[in-house]
Amino acid sequence: MTERPKPSRQPAGAREPLVFIVEDEESVRRALSNLFQSVGLEVEVFGSAPEMLQSKLPDVASCLVLDVRLPGLSGLDFQAELGKANIHIPIIFMTGHGDIPMTVRAMKGGAVDFLTKPFRDQDMLDAVTVAIERDRKRRDAERVVAGLRALFETLTPRERDILALVASGLMNKQVAGELGLAEITVKIYRGQIMKKMGARSLADLVRMAETLGIRRAKP
Structure with a gap:
């Protein structure tokens, strides 16, 4: 498998929520497209x-x-391929031949729902609503992390060291002893760090560090 879907550079929020449909039966693709478009969703369809x-x-x-069940690469195998490519789009499976092991595998892979044909339109719309909201929250969280990462990149190496120690719960005096600095110097650095990171309080700064996974064990 050499080709994988690639995210475009289009800004998030520039378009309405989008539903991708991968289904080999044209009649089902058309019916689903009409269903989703009837509630204002954009749709892109694929036969495989x-x-x-x-x-x-x-x-x-x-x-x-x-x-x-698709020709060539099956839906479950496609789910695995997307995971390997680090693409976390929420998936709603549909099948006319579902069984318990298949359902379990799909849900363990992170699927939002597993609908057996014929399903009610409302069941599909409900599943899509849940899936899109899950994806929206994930994207919002990723944007927050990206923003914090950009701020963290403005810190000097010394400021990053101090942030890691502060996030580990050390007091200014302990940080000073760990790095061989004067306590007043650590206080000045911490103030600079909080300003650069846009932290309103020490607790806020610690939460930012935890979000970024920045933590250093206490000595």
Whole structure:
């Protein structure tokens, strides 16, 4: 498998939520497209997993409605391929031949729902609503982390060392002893760090460090 979907550079929020449909039966693709468009959702359809693998995914809240049984790469195998490519689009599986092991595998892989054909339109719409909201929250969280990471990159190496120690729960005096600095110097550094990171309080700064995974064990 050489081709994988690539995120586009389009800003998040520039488009309405998007539903991808991967289904080999044209009549089902058309029915699902009409259903989603009737509630104001944008839709992109594919007849097979390779078709989607060769496309670029716009940077908007989205989900994937995926048939389990497809020609070539199956829906479950496609789910695994997306995971390997670090693409975390929420998936709603649909099948006319579901079984418990298949359902368990899909849900363990992170699927939002597993609908057996024929399913009610409302059940599909409910599943899509949940999936898109999950994707929107994930994207919001990733934007927060990206913003914090950009602020962290403005810190000097010394400021990063001090931030790691402060986030580990050390007092100014302890940080000074660990780094061989005067306590007043540590206080000045900490003030600079809080200003650069936009932290309103020490607790706020510690939460930022934890979000970024910045932590150093106490000596």
